[in-house]
Amino acid sequence: MSRADLRLLPGATCVWALAVLGITAGGAAAIAAGAVLVSLALTALTLLGPARAARTVLSHLALVGLAALLLIPALLRHDDSTGLLEQAAADGLVAELTVVASADPAAPSGGPEWSRSGLQMRARIVPGPARIGRDQVTLRAAVPVLVRADGEAAEQLGRIRDGERAELRAAVTGDESLRILRATEVRPADGAGGDGPGSARHRLREIARQATAQLPDDEAALVRGMTTGDTSGMGERAEEIMRRAGISHLVAVSGANIALVLAAVLGPMLLAGVRRRPRLLVAAAVVAGYVWLVGDEPSVQRAATMAAPLLAARFAGVRASPVAALALTVALWSVLDPVTAASIGFLLSALATGAILLAAPPLARTLEQMSRGRIGRTTALVIAVPLVAQAACTPVLILLAPEVSVWAVPVNMLVAPLVGPSTVLGLIALLLGVVWPGGAALLYGIAAGGAHLVLLTARTADALPGSRIAVPEGAMGVLGAIAVLLVAGIALAARHRPMVRWGVAVLLVIALAPGIGRMLPTSRPESWSLALCAVGQGDALLLRPAGAARAGPTVLVDTGPEPEELRTCLDLLRVKSIDLLVLTHPHADHIGGRAALTGERAPHEQWVCPLPAAAAGVVPGAPVEIATTGRRWERDGLALRVLWPDSAEAAERASAAEHGSGEGDAANDCSIALEVLWPDGTRLVTLGDLEPAGQEQVAAGSPGEADIVKVAHHGSRFQHTPLYEELDPDLALVPVGRENTFGHPTEETLALVRGLGARVLRTDEHGTVVLPTGEDAEPRSVGPAR
Template sequence: MIHDLRLVLPALAAWLTAAVAIGVAPAVSYTLAAAAAVAALVVLAPRRAGTAPRPLIAGAVLACAAASAIGVALRATAVGTGPVPDLARAGRTATAEAVVTGDPQVSRSSRRTITVRARVETVRRTDVRVPVLLIAHDRRWLDLVPSQRVRFAGRFREPRGDRLLAAVALVRGAPSVLSPPSGVQRAAETVRARLRAATDDLPPGQRGVLPAMVVGDTSRIPPDLADDFRTAGLTHLLVVSGANLAIVIGAVVGLCRLAGLGRRRAPPLAALAVCAFVVVARPEPSVLRATVMGVVGLLALFTGRRRQGLPALAAAVLLLVLIDPALARSYGFALSVTATAGLLVLAPPWRDRLARRLPGPLADALAVAAAAQTAVAPILVMLSGEVGVVSVFANLLAAPAVAPATLLGALAAVIAPFWLPPARLLARPAGLAVGWIIGIARVTAELPYATVPWLAGGLGALTLLAAAGAVLLVLRSARMRLLLAALLTGILLAVIALRATAPGWPPPGWRLVACDVGQGDAVVLSAGPGRAVVVDTGPDPGAVDACLDRLRISDVPLLVITHPHADHVDGTPGVRAGRTVRRVLTTPRTSGRAGRLARGVPARPALTGQRWSVGDLTLAVIAPLATGPPLSRADDGSTINNASIVLVARSPGFSALLAGDIEADAQRALAGSVPPVQVLKVPHHGSRSQDARFLAAARASIALISVGRDNDYGHPSPTTLDLLRHLHVRIHRTDREGDIAVIPTSTGIATVSRK
């Protein structure tokens, strides 16, 4: 094992060097590469007889670091020069032609935001070849397939912290398709489309998850189900990874042996299957890592040598990082590699220990699940700021269904392009296996304290590792094990007692709830039993509908749409689903979009100074201060944001300022007319465009930020968070706490989060 770990060090050096070099100027990377190369030459220089042997591992580490740094520097130099980076630095708009290099993805935080990886090849009549990230909102971008050439118009901006990307382009409208996909990509898309057709008769959840498990097609997974998989620690099943590839390779090799092809004939056929699998599943980080490892294993099988897992993993990491340095900063790649490392390093000794007290199959399954989750825990904490408590048990319960679902789904994918009826028959038992996995995800995600809040980012990962080290030290002493068991038992009893006596959701007497609708706003103001005023509806009808169901709202006397941006208006059908909406209030400069979504409901503009009363709830309109021509698509985002309705809501023991998405200019105009309140709904999801005087004038003790997890805009801005902390305001965020309720207390107000 020590020898294997030494072989890992060069790969780790290349990985870490690339991750650092991507974020610095090319000159720094060149300097780093030169220093590492000189040091490697010194270390590996021939020695005279009788002197100490050369430290080969140290030399290999330095040589790999030098190769990684020079590779990043050369790419960054090539990407950072030319017309595209010039456009990005100037923030200009241009028309370009590009080749799509990755599947279009819908943002998790905003269902209307679509990101597309592409390679710009022509801009302003100049031929180039640089990678860009396209951000679009037109749904027609989702129809694109890798290798298609498109023309688009957009505003180019500099990427943040990624010198291997030439620009980020904010695209207007739909793409103009200039060429069809390549023959290989057409065939791959045919397989994916026919597999989707084969699953059409399955329930919605199974219909979305089965193609994801088989070929990595996540286009039909409901957002709430994806969240349940994330909470339960089962997200890895929704992406193609080494487990899928291992199942496919094992099935092909097994069939070859049954057919009598022998040990030397099976690997080439398995390699062909691997190539076809990668094309259909797309070369994502986990697929690439798994492919290289699988090829190494096949070579070992072909040559008759014993396969060694850890060296194979190290070889895969080293090769992939040198070929594509961008993987060094890919969380998907990091999760894939660390999970595999956990299976190779942690699982065997844990399995041996568990086998002394448990049946062999159970010990194997528990060791594998625990090792993988332990290995990826620090990275998951960096991403989410949460520690999964139930993930090991969820994976243990889901494991028996993974192989049947993958094998039957893969067989259906092979048959579907040629003969759909038998593919549909195969999809049904595969769907049953997937249904079991979905059930596990939903049940475990709903368990109390399925996740525990933790520090996010690098500090969170370090503290988690420190806590794990402390636990290992404690477990070495029998007395400390008893004390730890007693402490954990006490905590468990306390949690059970708190859960048993907790008021549930919604908390009694709630006055306001900020719904967790992703990257958008939806605020609910209580107006009596079963009645509420709703301010904005978020980007997703399902999310706001679920929030109102949890609050048991059936009557909406007033629906306020602060401004016609998708993340505030597109959820309107969800508010109307099964409820009575009596009136819609819109900005005087409305584009008419809110009225169209709420057709059949009387709508009127909000006028400054206007007051509304619903039960014991009163609403006062304090903005927009001025009217103008109706908003149109030609208006920029700031113009539309500053046309937002701004409300002051009051009820006994409660007051709040709901500021829509107004930015600094509009805030400065309002700063002198803002009354003091207890709660501030922070404008524009906590963006950087804030006026300190406006925020201070509210004199709020609680700030609510409605924001989507891992959103593409960097909301909330660290500058805004620092400003709110300087004002001694308690900050609550929907991306971390879920639905947030405000309740009056004997000493003021308090918040209760659904999580």
Template sequence: MRADLRLALPAALAWAAAWLLAGAPDLAAPATVAAWLITAAATVSLLARAVSGGSARLRTGRLPSVVLAGAAVALVCSSAFALGHLRHPPELEGGRSRAGEALVTITGVAKPAASAAFGADADGQRVTVDAVLDSFIAGDTRTQARAPTLVFATIAQGARLPIGSSFRVHGTLTPLAAGESNEFLLFARDGPQAERGPPWYLDWADTVRTGFRHTTAHLPGDGADLLAGLAIGDDSSVVPALHDAMTVSGLTHLTAVSGANCAIVVSAVMLVGGALGLRRRLRVGVSVLVLGLFVVLVTPEPSVLRAATMAVIVLVALAAGRPSSGLPPLCLSVVVLLALDPWLARSAGFALSVLATAGLLLLTRPLASVGERFLPRWLALAVAVPVAAQLACQPVLFLLTPQITPYTLPANILAEPAAAAVSVLGLVVCLLGVVAPSLGALVAWLPWLPSAWIAAVARFFASAPFAAIPVPDGALAASVTVVLTLLFLVAVFASRRHPRLAPLAGLLAVLSVVVGAGTVAGGALARSAAVPRDWQVAACDIGQGDAVLLHSRDQIALVDVGPDPRPLADCLERMQVHRIDLLVLTHYDRDHVGGLDAVIGRVDTVLVGPTDGPADERLLAELRAGGAQVADAARGQSGAFGDYRWDILWPRAASPLAGNEASVTVLFTGPLRLIFLGDLGEQAQDAVRAANRIGPVDVVKVAHHGSADQSERLYGDIRAVIGLVSVGEGNSYGHPTDRLLGILGRVGTRAFRTDLEGLIVVSGTSATLAIWTEKGEPP
């Protein structure tokens, strides 16, 4: 049970250096010089020691490890220094946007984009796609680059952006902070113009992927959406609701091609080669070639690169007659990849891939040995594998999403066997889609069945009670997880040499888990029980966006759905909302409609404002497909909701307005009087004021998250008691602005902000108004 950790220190130090330089590129030059000097000094000392004491002394002591670590760090620093001027060209830095012409090479699969990403009307399909910025021309200045860039563009319906192809795009280039996965955002003003096609091998891979999609197009439901992701890592067809279910149930890693897929490919080639009588080195060579083609097919995501590099290292060692396994190939693959691309150090996918593999190598056997005391050996091993991977990855998961997903273990135990079947059968279908499409379409039902099973498992556990329990402090939770893992390792590995230490460490680990789980579960129950049962209004804390619930006589209304499905789903679960009688979508910006997948299939009636292009129409089509009745909202319309009457105050019927200025403005009158202003600006607010006699209200949903573009005259007329400001913590817009807060203060309206108070609940009537906030007493 001893682990070979000789290369662990070089890999860890190389990772630390790469992580630092990715966020502070100006340090690359001095760090490179310092690293090489330290490596040279350690090498000279090592050679001097060898000369004076012979080869025996060369193999002992810590100097060899120092030399290896220094060399690894020096290679990473040199790469960061050599590539830094292309990754973030000084001419394009400075934090300001620039207009010009960009030449980009597509590196990812284009995905539909929300209309909020675009500032103007656009026909066709709006997409985002990962690319590399090759050059940028602004005025008479041409800048060469090699920078990862996220492109927002509009393409003609049915048009494609093949991976590896190059396009010219006119638009605005916006730099991001150092250390981000992308260096720039590029907002295209016109359609991309093709410059050159992909090289032959990428064109081949695109043909195979397209054939796979056509071969499986006839398959139904979630199984079809998930199949391409499980088989070839293409998750572009996975709808947001299913993606969220996979995330909450801890199954997202199944759609990221990794070591298991590479192992299947290599094993298949080696077995077939052995059956054909090929010599070992020839089989290894063919395996490396096929593995390279597989990486091209599934696209070189960080997890794929890590798995493939590690597999190549193992194969090369096998060809040399020195079989290698365990941690050394993993550590060496980390050093190699970071030396080629230091910015991988900040990739969450790369980190999770490395940690999951390390967890499987280090923890699976100890966990299985513990489990065998209570379970059959096969079941203990089946449980140990997902637990080992989860323990290793959990600190990073807490940093990415501070929540506990208690059903991850059973979900993985149920889904993992099916995932292996999809991987094998999916590759078979992939090949048949090229050589025999009709046969491939028939065989596609075989991997569809386990794919549908995985999707059903994900949705089942994601909809279970307390499927995602928020953790107040992600960094603290990550630290506690690291300590617990170390205690467990001490308890297992010290059992022979230190028989008294092992039980103590195990007891501390168990107690910590029990106390931590009890604290989190108790906190979740307390949070749920603390919400007033007689609530009338609930402003969900969903970040920079709007999502406000109304409750009356067991009926629910929802005004807007926020930017993302997951926060809204959490709020609906917390407020015990399962069905929505009335949904109002004020307009179609991402921060108001991005969370729509959380409510599709759960809505009876929808009131919407004027659409602004095909993307908006597709959203309404999805609502209709989910069983909702969709109606255009216009001034003069009214209806009943529980004890309330609702009236549409804006926009006028057949209005030419669109976007913020056409935000549906609705007044609810009943036990409380409430008005929702969407994202109206000052001129539109004055138009609403002139067109309607509103009078005083109890609650106003402040327009546009508290921007400065507000009408003091309107707020003075309605003189709301409470002003709800739905706004994201630390947002880059400066919302809510001092001007808005000043207006509310002067008219006597008390502001409540979701960025400071979290969930905000209003209960009672106009005469007995009561406020409850998630984060303690309201100010």
């Protein structure tokens, strides 16, 4: 690789960094960072003088300056639009605006049972006039949003196809990470919902769904995902396992699919002797058609944009540099669409591609040298490509989930031979399905065999030690990952020096010991009185008498949404049996994991709220009792008392008094609220998913102060402030799922409990948390966030 190939890279990287910073932290932060960058460059020019290096710095500075002039206005427009939406969400206003669909509408997955009705659709706001509340405003940027609709609005939303426009009347919710438009009216715009390109794409995807209907859900969704980007029907558990195994890029179409498709099309043409220019014209048509088929996935957009100059150069008889094409792609997207350039899909795709182009060849040579020729060049590349791609993506992946797997690279190596055939067969099946559905089903069945082996590999890796090594969250985790990568690079470069080898070994032990330690049995607390399980967007709380051994009595309050997540927590904490199961109310995020309670873990008894619907959600075979105000349970010094509800009728009256909760039934206000007392005087109050009217009823009973409070409804904005003021907790527990689409927990609720002096522990940030027994025991994270 020549120096000329790298000329665009520094400038493009700086522009990309400014775009990401501007979208995530605001245009002002990007301007400040740009000023610092210019100051550093000018300082370098002063020190270097008229040398050639100074001219190089000046050329890069000119490129960055020109790009910044185009980028900063886009960032300021984005800030203006997000500010208007943020104010609308804070004031609870309704907006009338136009969006363009980024994907076909689909039924929501995950979350409480009541939240899975209707449809949701990823979209972008169309810049232009809009109405927020009573004000006419102008939205100046294409802000990504999630549109949700129920009832008649969902029927209208279901007619919108990927790439089509819709006019909405919607309530604005969510936070800066994801704006949610809860639509009450949806009107197709510009011919949407008719026979346009979006409808044709939808028909092709429907052919694929019908052809895979007889396959297992996960395998069918994976095959369709690798070919058309349609992953509807894949279970959350399968997606999570693939993410932990480091192959989440296979769940949907990525930039690598374009390379596979081009190889499948151009390979036979090359063997048949087709001339270069006709091959390149076909390649351009294939890329365009494939991008149309899969939609505007950021990784595909990156790959298609990068392919354009490479194909054009080859058509002109010039051999272009892939590195230069990547740099040009990154710079163009950063300036023209910084939101896409800052998206997770684009970040991961560009980082992985850059690492493969820049680092894989030298690493392969190093591996070949270190093995003294026992590893051939091809084998070394097979190892190096997934290794450098995973390494480059790790800092970003830590932001999504603070854990790493030692099996990610081996899993990628094992599944790589399966991905190509499954993708190509899936595309052939899709085209065949237009004229012969039976033949398409046959080919999809063969492709599903490869998908099954991919899932089997991921599940096997997920069950092995080292598959979920916890690392620090946020900036600390990212900086730590970058530091480890730098140390690894230095170690490879100076590997012949003994002191470097010893130094690296010591640093690796220090860096990995905390994460590995969490996997070891000795790191699990033998004695704890409270454990908040990280089970995603749901509740699961374990209680024990202070100082109880593993065989001591255990109370479980709710089960979370998924059996596997609850089982993971119970295994982690070595919980063998459940003496009392409290199912606070019949919503899936509180009772969906009850299938994990079998065998020795089947509860000895269980409490449910007095609503008739609660009886349908119990664990079969265990005695069931209705829990109403005043009911008590005590064992070995652990005492429980029900604070609410008084009756089913009281819960229904409270629910009828609600304004704006949007629940639609009385289940939330029937949540069993508990007082828990330990012999040392520690007092916990749990509030289930009570809405303000239900919380007001608890407050009417004068519950008094509590040391710990389980915050109601995952920290939603619907809270009764006087109740929290009376409880005046020192510790607030918030069970909530990472990247949930409900905006939980809200800043208002967090400010409420923090304003009372409470320390907040959230499962989406702190993972599974235990309160060990003993004097001055501090809460401790023992499992990854969910």
